[in-house]
Amino acid sequence: MNKIDIQHIFVNYHSMKSETEAIKDISFKLKKGEFLSVVGPSGCGKSTLLNVICGLIKPSKGHIFMDGKEIKGLTTKIGYMFQRDHLFEWLTVWDNVCIGLKVQHKLTKENKDKLEDLLVHYGLEDFKNYHPSELSGGMRQRVALIRTLALDPEVLLLDEPFSALDYQSRLKASDEIFKIIKQENKTAIMVTHDISEAISMSGRVIVLSNRPARIKKDIAIDFQDDSLTPLNRREHPKFRYYFDSIWKEFDLNDSGK
Incomplete structure:
Protein backbone atom coordinates (compact mmCIF):
# COMPACT_ATOMS: atom_id res chain seq x y z
CA MET A 1 0.00 0.00 0.00
CA ILE A 78 1.33 15.39 8.37
CA GLY A 79 4.01 17.80 9.59
CA TYR A 80 4.70 21.03 7.70
CA MET A 81 8.06 22.84 7.72
CA PHE A 82 7.74 26.30 6.16
CA GLN A 83 10.25 28.47 4.30
CA ARG A 84 11.10 30.32 7.51
CA ASP A 85 11.57 28.51 10.79
CA HIS A 86 8.88 30.55 12.62
CA LEU A 87 10.61 30.00 15.97
CA PHE A 88 9.34 32.16 18.82
CA GLU A 89 12.23 34.51 19.57
CA TRP A 90 11.23 35.04 23.22
CA LEU A 91 11.23 31.28 23.95
CA THR A 92 14.22 29.03 24.51
CA VAL A 93 15.09 26.15 22.17
CA TRP A 94 13.52 23.75 24.66
CA ASP A 95 10.28 25.75 24.91
CA ASN A 96 10.14 26.05 21.10
CA VAL A 97 10.41 22.30 20.49
CA CYS A 98 7.83 21.61 23.22
CA ILE A 99 5.21 24.10 22.09
CA GLY A 100 3.25 21.79 19.77
CA LEU A 101 2.97 19.13 22.44
CA LYS A 102 1.91 21.74 25.01
CA VAL A 103 -0.84 23.04 22.74
CA GLN A 104 -2.14 19.50 22.25
CA HIS A 105 -1.76 18.70 25.98
CA LYS A 106 0.63 15.85 25.16
CA LEU A 107 3.77 16.98 26.99
CA THR A 108 4.15 13.74 28.93
CA LYS A 109 7.35 12.48 30.55
CA GLU A 110 7.71 10.00 27.69
CA ASN A 111 7.48 12.77 25.09
CA LYS A 112 9.88 14.98 27.06
CA ASP A 113 12.39 12.12 27.10
CA LYS A 114 11.99 11.69 23.35
CA LEU A 115 12.66 15.39 22.78
CA GLU A 116 15.73 15.24 25.00
CA ASP A 117 17.00 12.32 22.92
CA LEU A 118 16.40 14.21 19.67
CA LEU A 119 18.28 17.26 20.94
CA VAL A 120 21.20 15.08 22.03
CA HIS A 121 21.24 13.03 18.83
CA TYR A 122 21.20 16.08 16.57
CA GLY A 123 23.72 18.20 18.44
CA LEU A 124 21.44 20.69 20.18
CA GLU A 125 21.57 19.48 23.79
CA ASP A 126 24.02 22.22 24.82
CA PHE A 127 21.79 24.88 23.28
CA LYS A 128 18.42 23.95 24.82
CA ASN A 129 18.42 27.07 27.02
CA TYR A 130 19.53 29.39 24.20
CA HIS A 131 17.15 31.68 22.34
CA PRO A 132 16.76 31.49 18.53
CA SER A 133 18.68 34.75 18.01
CA GLU A 134 21.75 33.04 19.51
CA LEU A 135 21.72 30.20 16.94
CA SER A 136 23.06 29.88 13.39
CA GLY A 137 20.58 29.56 10.53
CA GLY A 138 21.26 25.84 10.17
CA MET A 139 20.74 25.24 13.88
CA ARG A 140 17.44 27.13 13.75
CA GLN A 141 16.30 24.82 10.95
CA ARG A 142 17.21 21.77 13.04
CA VAL A 143 15.19 23.16 15.95
CA ALA A 144 12.23 23.78 13.62
CA LEU A 145 12.43 20.22 12.30
CA ILE A 146 12.68 18.71 15.79
CA ARG A 147 9.63 20.78 16.81
CA THR A 148 7.79 19.23 13.85
CA LEU A 149 9.04 15.73 14.68
CA ALA A 150 7.88 16.15 18.30
CA LEU A 151 4.31 15.48 17.15
CA ASP A 152 5.53 12.30 15.41
CA PRO A 153 4.02 12.99 11.95
CA GLU A 154 4.15 10.17 9.43
Missing part, protein backbone atom coordinates in the same frame (compact mmCIF):
# COMPACT_ATOMS: atom_id res chain seq x y z
CA ASN A 2 1.21 3.50 -0.83
CA LYS A 3 1.85 5.93 2.02
CA ILE A 4 0.53 8.85 -0.03
CA ASP A 5 -1.68 8.66 -3.10
CA ILE A 6 -2.49 11.91 -4.90
CA GLN A 7 -5.32 11.42 -7.40
CA HIS A 8 -6.22 13.95 -10.11
CA ILE A 9 -5.84 17.17 -8.13
CA PHE A 10 -7.19 20.40 -9.65
CA VAL A 11 -7.10 23.80 -7.94
CA ASN A 12 -8.93 26.81 -9.36
CA TYR A 13 -8.92 30.25 -7.74
CA HIS A 14 -12.07 32.34 -8.15
CA SER A 15 -12.55 36.10 -8.07
CA MET A 16 -15.54 38.30 -8.85
CA LYS A 17 -14.44 38.59 -12.48
CA SER A 18 -12.46 35.47 -13.36
CA GLU A 19 -11.27 31.97 -12.58
CA THR A 20 -7.57 31.05 -12.52
CA GLU A 21 -6.25 27.51 -12.87
CA ALA A 22 -3.42 26.90 -10.39
CA ILE A 23 -3.08 23.09 -10.55
CA LYS A 24 -4.28 20.90 -13.40
CA ASP A 25 -4.72 17.15 -12.97
CA ILE A 26 -1.75 16.18 -10.78
CA SER A 27 -1.40 12.54 -9.66
CA PHE A 28 1.48 10.68 -7.99
CA LYS A 29 2.17 8.12 -5.27
CA LEU A 30 4.80 7.74 -2.53
CA LYS A 31 5.98 4.67 -0.66
CA LYS A 32 6.76 4.81 3.07
CA GLY A 33 10.19 6.35 3.68
CA GLU A 34 10.40 7.87 0.19
CA PHE A 35 11.84 11.38 -0.27
CA LEU A 36 10.30 13.28 -3.18
CA SER A 37 11.20 16.75 -4.38
CA VAL A 38 8.96 18.99 -6.48
CA VAL A 39 10.60 21.58 -8.73
CA GLY A 40 9.30 23.96 -11.36
CA PRO A 41 9.30 27.58 -12.54
CA SER A 42 8.74 30.30 -9.96
CA GLY A 43 5.04 30.81 -9.23
CA CYS A 44 3.95 27.58 -10.89
CA GLY A 45 2.01 26.30 -7.86
CA LYS A 46 4.53 24.17 -5.93
CA SER A 47 3.58 25.58 -2.52
CA THR A 48 -0.11 25.41 -3.42
CA LEU A 49 0.33 21.68 -3.96
CA LEU A 50 1.80 21.27 -0.45
CA ASN A 51 -1.05 23.30 1.02
CA VAL A 52 -3.54 20.96 -0.65
CA ILE A 53 -1.75 17.84 0.61
CA CYS A 54 -1.72 19.05 4.22
CA GLY A 55 -5.35 20.19 4.12
CA LEU A 56 -4.84 23.97 4.26
CA ILE A 57 -6.44 24.32 0.82
CA LYS A 58 -9.34 22.21 -0.43
CA PRO A 59 -8.83 21.07 -4.05
CA SER A 60 -11.42 21.99 -6.64
CA LYS A 61 -11.35 18.35 -7.75
CA GLY A 62 -9.41 15.25 -6.78
CA HIS A 63 -8.56 13.14 -3.76
CA ILE A 64 -5.60 12.54 -1.42
CA PHE A 65 -5.15 9.26 0.44
CA MET A 66 -2.79 8.25 3.25
CA ASP A 67 -2.48 4.52 3.93
CA GLY A 68 -5.61 4.00 1.84
CA LYS A 69 -7.76 6.48 3.81
CA GLU A 70 -8.83 9.77 2.29
CA ILE A 71 -7.51 12.98 3.85
CA LYS A 72 -10.22 15.63 4.00
CA GLY A 73 -8.65 18.28 6.22
CA LEU A 74 -5.83 19.05 8.62
CA THR A 75 -4.24 16.05 10.34
CA THR A 76 -1.43 15.60 12.85
CA LYS A 77 -0.17 12.75 10.68
CA VAL A 155 4.71 12.51 6.46
CA LEU A 156 6.83 15.67 6.34
CA LEU A 157 6.16 18.54 3.94
CA LEU A 158 9.07 20.95 3.44
CA ASP A 159 8.44 24.23 1.63
CA GLU A 160 11.83 25.56 0.49
CA PRO A 161 13.23 25.00 4.00
CA PHE A 162 16.70 26.41 3.25
CA SER A 163 15.78 29.47 1.17
CA ALA A 164 16.55 31.92 3.99
CA LEU A 165 20.12 30.63 4.40
CA ASP A 166 23.32 31.70 2.67
CA TYR A 167 24.88 29.19 0.26
CA GLN A 168 27.36 27.55 2.65
CA SER A 169 24.81 27.31 5.47
CA ARG A 170 22.31 25.92 2.99
CA LEU A 171 24.65 23.07 1.98
CA LYS A 172 25.38 22.18 5.59
CA ALA A 173 21.74 22.39 6.66
CA SER A 174 20.58 20.19 3.77
CA ASP A 175 23.04 17.52 4.89
CA GLU A 176 21.80 17.76 8.49
CA ILE A 177 18.08 17.76 7.67
CA PHE A 178 18.52 14.89 5.20
CA LYS A 179 20.26 12.85 7.90
CA ILE A 180 17.47 13.50 10.42
CA ILE A 181 14.67 12.60 7.99
CA LYS A 182 16.48 9.43 6.91
CA GLN A 183 17.23 8.29 10.47
CA GLU A 184 13.66 8.98 11.58
CA ASN A 185 12.41 7.05 8.51
CA LYS A 186 9.91 9.72 7.52
CA THR A 187 8.15 10.04 4.18
CA ALA A 188 8.94 13.51 2.84
CA ILE A 189 7.86 15.87 0.07
CA MET A 190 10.06 18.93 -0.45
CA VAL A 191 9.31 21.90 -2.67
CA THR A 192 12.39 23.74 -3.92
CA HIS A 193 13.42 25.98 -6.81
CA ASP A 194 16.97 24.62 -6.52
CA ILE A 195 17.53 21.68 -8.88
CA SER A 196 20.85 20.73 -7.26
CA GLU A 197 19.20 20.61 -3.85
CA ALA A 198 16.41 18.39 -5.16
CA ILE A 199 18.85 15.92 -6.76
CA SER A 200 21.15 15.79 -3.75
CA MET A 201 18.38 15.04 -1.24
CA SER A 202 15.74 13.05 -3.08
CA GLY A 203 14.96 9.61 -4.41
CA ARG A 204 12.59 11.14 -6.99
CA VAL A 205 12.10 14.55 -8.54
CA ILE A 206 8.82 15.72 -10.07
CA VAL A 207 9.08 18.61 -12.52
CA LEU A 208 6.02 20.86 -12.78
CA SER A 209 5.09 22.99 -15.75
CA ASN A 210 4.34 26.67 -15.59
CA ARG A 211 0.90 27.55 -14.22
CA PRO A 212 -1.46 25.81 -14.32
CA ALA A 213 0.88 23.25 -12.81
CA ARG A 214 0.91 19.77 -14.31
CA ILE A 215 3.56 17.05 -14.07
CA LYS A 216 5.99 17.26 -16.98
CA LYS A 217 8.40 14.59 -15.74
CA ASP A 218 8.79 12.17 -12.83
CA ILE A 219 12.48 11.27 -12.56
CA ALA A 220 13.92 8.53 -10.33
CA ILE A 221 17.23 9.50 -8.69
CA ASP A 222 19.58 6.59 -7.99
CA PHE A 223 23.24 6.99 -7.06
CA GLN A 224 23.44 3.27 -6.20
CA ASP A 225 24.88 4.03 -2.76
CA ASP A 226 22.48 4.80 0.09
CA SER A 227 25.33 5.94 2.33
CA LEU A 228 26.01 9.06 0.25
CA THR A 229 25.18 12.39 1.87
CA PRO A 230 23.72 15.26 -0.17
CA LEU A 231 27.21 16.79 -0.39
CA ASN A 232 28.63 13.46 -1.60
CA ARG A 233 25.92 13.23 -4.23
CA ARG A 234 26.86 16.63 -5.66
CA GLU A 235 30.34 15.22 -6.41
CA HIS A 236 29.03 12.00 -8.01
CA PRO A 237 29.51 11.55 -11.81
CA LYS A 238 25.74 10.96 -12.28
CA PHE A 239 24.86 14.31 -10.69
CA ARG A 240 25.41 16.27 -13.91
CA TYR A 241 23.29 13.78 -15.88
CA TYR A 242 20.35 14.23 -13.50
CA PHE A 243 20.78 18.01 -13.48
CA ASP A 244 20.72 18.20 -17.29
CA SER A 245 17.71 15.83 -17.46
CA ILE A 246 15.70 18.04 -15.12
CA TRP A 247 16.86 21.38 -16.49
CA LYS A 248 15.79 20.51 -20.03
CA GLU A 249 12.24 20.04 -18.70
CA PHE A 250 12.16 23.67 -17.55
CA ASP A 251 10.45 25.86 -20.13
CA LEU A 252 9.72 29.25 -18.64
CA ASN A 253 7.50 30.08 -21.59
CA ASP A 254 5.47 26.88 -21.23
CA SER A 255 1.82 27.71 -20.67
CA GLY A 256 1.23 24.38 -18.94
CA LYS A 257 -1.50 23.47 -21.44
Whole structure:
Protein backbone atom coordinates (compact mmCIF):
# COMPACT_ATOMS: atom_id res chain seq x y z
CA MET A 1 0.00 0.00 0.00
CA ASN A 2 1.21 3.50 -0.83
CA LYS A 3 1.85 5.93 2.02
CA ILE A 4 0.53 8.85 -0.03
CA ASP A 5 -1.68 8.66 -3.10
CA ILE A 6 -2.49 11.91 -4.90
CA GLN A 7 -5.32 11.42 -7.40
CA HIS A 8 -6.22 13.95 -10.11
CA ILE A 9 -5.84 17.17 -8.13
CA PHE A 10 -7.19 20.40 -9.65
CA VAL A 11 -7.10 23.80 -7.94
CA ASN A 12 -8.93 26.81 -9.36
CA TYR A 13 -8.92 30.25 -7.74
CA HIS A 14 -12.07 32.34 -8.15
CA SER A 15 -12.55 36.10 -8.07
CA MET A 16 -15.54 38.30 -8.85
CA LYS A 17 -14.44 38.59 -12.48
CA SER A 18 -12.46 35.47 -13.36
CA GLU A 19 -11.27 31.97 -12.58
CA THR A 20 -7.57 31.05 -12.52
CA GLU A 21 -6.25 27.51 -12.87
CA ALA A 22 -3.42 26.90 -10.39
CA ILE A 23 -3.08 23.09 -10.55
CA LYS A 24 -4.28 20.90 -13.40
CA ASP A 25 -4.72 17.15 -12.97
CA ILE A 26 -1.75 16.18 -10.78
CA SER A 27 -1.40 12.54 -9.66
CA PHE A 28 1.48 10.68 -7.99
CA LYS A 29 2.17 8.12 -5.27
CA LEU A 30 4.80 7.74 -2.53
CA LYS A 31 5.98 4.67 -0.66
CA LYS A 32 6.76 4.81 3.07
CA GLY A 33 10.19 6.35 3.68
CA GLU A 34 10.40 7.87 0.19
CA PHE A 35 11.84 11.38 -0.27
CA LEU A 36 10.30 13.28 -3.18
CA SER A 37 11.20 16.75 -4.38
CA VAL A 38 8.96 18.99 -6.48
CA VAL A 39 10.60 21.58 -8.73
CA GLY A 40 9.30 23.96 -11.36
CA PRO A 41 9.30 27.58 -12.54
CA SER A 42 8.74 30.30 -9.96
CA GLY A 43 5.04 30.81 -9.23
CA CYS A 44 3.95 27.58 -10.89
CA GLY A 45 2.01 26.30 -7.86
CA LYS A 46 4.53 24.17 -5.93
CA SER A 47 3.58 25.58 -2.52
CA THR A 48 -0.11 25.41 -3.42
CA LEU A 49 0.33 21.68 -3.96
CA LEU A 50 1.80 21.27 -0.45
CA ASN A 51 -1.05 23.30 1.02
CA VAL A 52 -3.54 20.96 -0.65
CA ILE A 53 -1.75 17.84 0.61
CA CYS A 54 -1.72 19.05 4.22
CA GLY A 55 -5.35 20.19 4.12
CA LEU A 56 -4.84 23.97 4.26
CA ILE A 57 -6.44 24.32 0.82
CA LYS A 58 -9.34 22.21 -0.43
CA PRO A 59 -8.83 21.07 -4.05
CA SER A 60 -11.42 21.99 -6.64
CA LYS A 61 -11.35 18.35 -7.75
CA GLY A 62 -9.41 15.25 -6.78
CA HIS A 63 -8.56 13.14 -3.76
CA ILE A 64 -5.60 12.54 -1.42
CA PHE A 65 -5.15 9.26 0.44
CA MET A 66 -2.79 8.25 3.25
CA ASP A 67 -2.48 4.52 3.93
CA GLY A 68 -5.61 4.00 1.84
CA LYS A 69 -7.76 6.48 3.81
CA GLU A 70 -8.83 9.77 2.29
CA ILE A 71 -7.51 12.98 3.85
CA LYS A 72 -10.22 15.63 4.00
CA GLY A 73 -8.65 18.28 6.22
CA LEU A 74 -5.83 19.05 8.62
CA THR A 75 -4.24 16.05 10.34
CA THR A 76 -1.43 15.60 12.85
CA LYS A 77 -0.17 12.75 10.68
CA ILE A 78 1.33 15.39 8.37
CA GLY A 79 4.01 17.80 9.59
CA TYR A 80 4.70 21.03 7.70
CA MET A 81 8.06 22.84 7.72
CA PHE A 82 7.74 26.30 6.16
CA GLN A 83 10.25 28.47 4.30
CA ARG A 84 11.10 30.32 7.51
CA ASP A 85 11.57 28.51 10.79
CA HIS A 86 8.88 30.55 12.62
CA LEU A 87 10.61 30.00 15.97
CA PHE A 88 9.34 32.16 18.82
CA GLU A 89 12.23 34.51 19.57
CA TRP A 90 11.23 35.04 23.22
CA LEU A 91 11.23 31.28 23.95
CA THR A 92 14.22 29.03 24.51
CA VAL A 93 15.09 26.15 22.17
CA TRP A 94 13.52 23.75 24.66
CA ASP A 95 10.28 25.75 24.91
CA ASN A 96 10.14 26.05 21.10
CA VAL A 97 10.41 22.30 20.49
CA CYS A 98 7.83 21.61 23.22
CA ILE A 99 5.21 24.10 22.09
CA GLY A 100 3.25 21.79 19.77
CA LEU A 101 2.97 19.13 22.44
CA LYS A 102 1.91 21.74 25.01
CA VAL A 103 -0.84 23.04 22.74
CA GLN A 104 -2.14 19.50 22.25
CA HIS A 105 -1.76 18.70 25.98
CA LYS A 106 0.63 15.85 25.16
CA LEU A 107 3.77 16.98 26.99
CA THR A 108 4.15 13.74 28.93
CA LYS A 109 7.35 12.48 30.55
CA GLU A 110 7.71 10.00 27.69
CA ASN A 111 7.48 12.77 25.09
CA LYS A 112 9.88 14.98 27.06
CA ASP A 113 12.39 12.12 27.10
CA LYS A 114 11.99 11.69 23.35
CA LEU A 115 12.66 15.39 22.78
CA GLU A 116 15.73 15.24 25.00
CA ASP A 117 17.00 12.32 22.92
CA LEU A 118 16.40 14.21 19.67
CA LEU A 119 18.28 17.26 20.94
CA VAL A 120 21.20 15.08 22.03
CA HIS A 121 21.24 13.03 18.83
CA TYR A 122 21.20 16.08 16.57
CA GLY A 123 23.72 18.20 18.44
CA LEU A 124 21.44 20.69 20.18
CA GLU A 125 21.57 19.48 23.79
CA ASP A 126 24.02 22.22 24.82
CA PHE A 127 21.79 24.88 23.28
CA LYS A 128 18.42 23.95 24.82
CA ASN A 129 18.42 27.07 27.02
CA TYR A 130 19.53 29.39 24.20
CA HIS A 131 17.15 31.68 22.34
CA PRO A 132 16.76 31.49 18.53
CA SER A 133 18.68 34.75 18.01
CA GLU A 134 21.75 33.04 19.51
CA LEU A 135 21.72 30.20 16.94
CA SER A 136 23.06 29.88 13.39
CA GLY A 137 20.58 29.56 10.53
CA GLY A 138 21.26 25.84 10.17
CA MET A 139 20.74 25.24 13.88
CA ARG A 140 17.44 27.13 13.75
CA GLN A 141 16.30 24.82 10.95
CA ARG A 142 17.21 21.77 13.04
CA VAL A 143 15.19 23.16 15.95
CA ALA A 144 12.23 23.78 13.62
CA LEU A 145 12.43 20.22 12.30
CA ILE A 146 12.68 18.71 15.79
CA ARG A 147 9.63 20.78 16.81
CA THR A 148 7.79 19.23 13.85
CA LEU A 149 9.04 15.73 14.68
CA ALA A 150 7.88 16.15 18.30
CA LEU A 151 4.31 15.48 17.15
CA ASP A 152 5.53 12.30 15.41
CA PRO A 153 4.02 12.99 11.95
CA GLU A 154 4.15 10.17 9.43
CA VAL A 155 4.71 12.51 6.46
CA LEU A 156 6.83 15.67 6.34
CA LEU A 157 6.16 18.54 3.94
CA LEU A 158 9.07 20.95 3.44
CA ASP A 159 8.44 24.23 1.63
CA GLU A 160 11.83 25.56 0.49
CA PRO A 161 13.23 25.00 4.00
CA PHE A 162 16.70 26.41 3.25
CA SER A 163 15.78 29.47 1.17
CA ALA A 164 16.55 31.92 3.99
CA LEU A 165 20.12 30.63 4.40
CA ASP A 166 23.32 31.70 2.67
CA TYR A 167 24.88 29.19 0.26
CA GLN A 168 27.36 27.55 2.65
CA SER A 169 24.81 27.31 5.47
CA ARG A 170 22.31 25.92 2.99
CA LEU A 171 24.65 23.07 1.98
CA LYS A 172 25.38 22.18 5.59
CA ALA A 173 21.74 22.39 6.66
CA SER A 174 20.58 20.19 3.77
CA ASP A 175 23.04 17.52 4.89
CA GLU A 176 21.80 17.76 8.49
CA ILE A 177 18.08 17.76 7.67
CA PHE A 178 18.52 14.89 5.20
CA LYS A 179 20.26 12.85 7.90
CA ILE A 180 17.47 13.50 10.42
CA ILE A 181 14.67 12.60 7.99
CA LYS A 182 16.48 9.43 6.91
CA GLN A 183 17.23 8.29 10.47
CA GLU A 184 13.66 8.98 11.58
CA ASN A 185 12.41 7.05 8.51
CA LYS A 186 9.91 9.72 7.52
CA THR A 187 8.15 10.04 4.18
CA ALA A 188 8.94 13.51 2.84
CA ILE A 189 7.86 15.87 0.07
CA MET A 190 10.06 18.93 -0.45
CA VAL A 191 9.31 21.90 -2.67
CA THR A 192 12.39 23.74 -3.92
CA HIS A 193 13.42 25.98 -6.81
CA ASP A 194 16.97 24.62 -6.52
CA ILE A 195 17.53 21.68 -8.88
CA SER A 196 20.85 20.73 -7.26
CA GLU A 197 19.20 20.61 -3.85
CA ALA A 198 16.41 18.39 -5.16
CA ILE A 199 18.85 15.92 -6.76
CA SER A 200 21.15 15.79 -3.75
CA MET A 201 18.38 15.04 -1.24
CA SER A 202 15.74 13.05 -3.08
CA GLY A 203 14.96 9.61 -4.41
CA ARG A 204 12.59 11.14 -6.99
CA VAL A 205 12.10 14.55 -8.54
CA ILE A 206 8.82 15.72 -10.07
CA VAL A 207 9.08 18.61 -12.52
CA LEU A 208 6.02 20.86 -12.78
CA SER A 209 5.09 22.99 -15.75
CA ASN A 210 4.34 26.67 -15.59
CA ARG A 211 0.90 27.55 -14.22
CA PRO A 212 -1.46 25.81 -14.32
CA ALA A 213 0.88 23.25 -12.81
CA ARG A 214 0.91 19.77 -14.31
CA ILE A 215 3.56 17.05 -14.07
CA LYS A 216 5.99 17.26 -16.98
CA LYS A 217 8.40 14.59 -15.74
CA ASP A 218 8.79 12.17 -12.83
CA ILE A 219 12.48 11.27 -12.56
CA ALA A 220 13.92 8.53 -10.33
CA ILE A 221 17.23 9.50 -8.69
CA ASP A 222 19.58 6.59 -7.99
CA PHE A 223 23.24 6.99 -7.06
CA GLN A 224 23.44 3.27 -6.20
CA ASP A 225 24.88 4.03 -2.76
CA ASP A 226 22.48 4.80 0.09
CA SER A 227 25.33 5.94 2.33
CA LEU A 228 26.01 9.06 0.25
CA THR A 229 25.18 12.39 1.87
CA PRO A 230 23.72 15.26 -0.17
CA LEU A 231 27.21 16.79 -0.39
CA ASN A 232 28.63 13.46 -1.60
CA ARG A 233 25.92 13.23 -4.23
CA ARG A 234 26.86 16.63 -5.66
CA GLU A 235 30.34 15.22 -6.41
CA HIS A 236 29.03 12.00 -8.01
CA PRO A 237 29.51 11.55 -11.81
CA LYS A 238 25.74 10.96 -12.28
CA PHE A 239 24.86 14.31 -10.69
CA ARG A 240 25.41 16.27 -13.91
CA TYR A 241 23.29 13.78 -15.88
CA TYR A 242 20.35 14.23 -13.50
CA PHE A 243 20.78 18.01 -13.48
CA ASP A 244 20.72 18.20 -17.29
CA SER A 245 17.71 15.83 -17.46
CA ILE A 246 15.70 18.04 -15.12
CA TRP A 247 16.86 21.38 -16.49
CA LYS A 248 15.79 20.51 -20.03
CA GLU A 249 12.24 20.04 -18.70
CA PHE A 250 12.16 23.67 -17.55
CA ASP A 251 10.45 25.86 -20.13
CA LEU A 252 9.72 29.25 -18.64
CA ASN A 253 7.50 30.08 -21.59
CA ASP A 254 5.47 26.88 -21.23
CA SER A 255 1.82 27.71 -20.67
CA GLY A 256 1.23 24.38 -18.94
CA LYS A 257 -1.50 23.47 -21.44
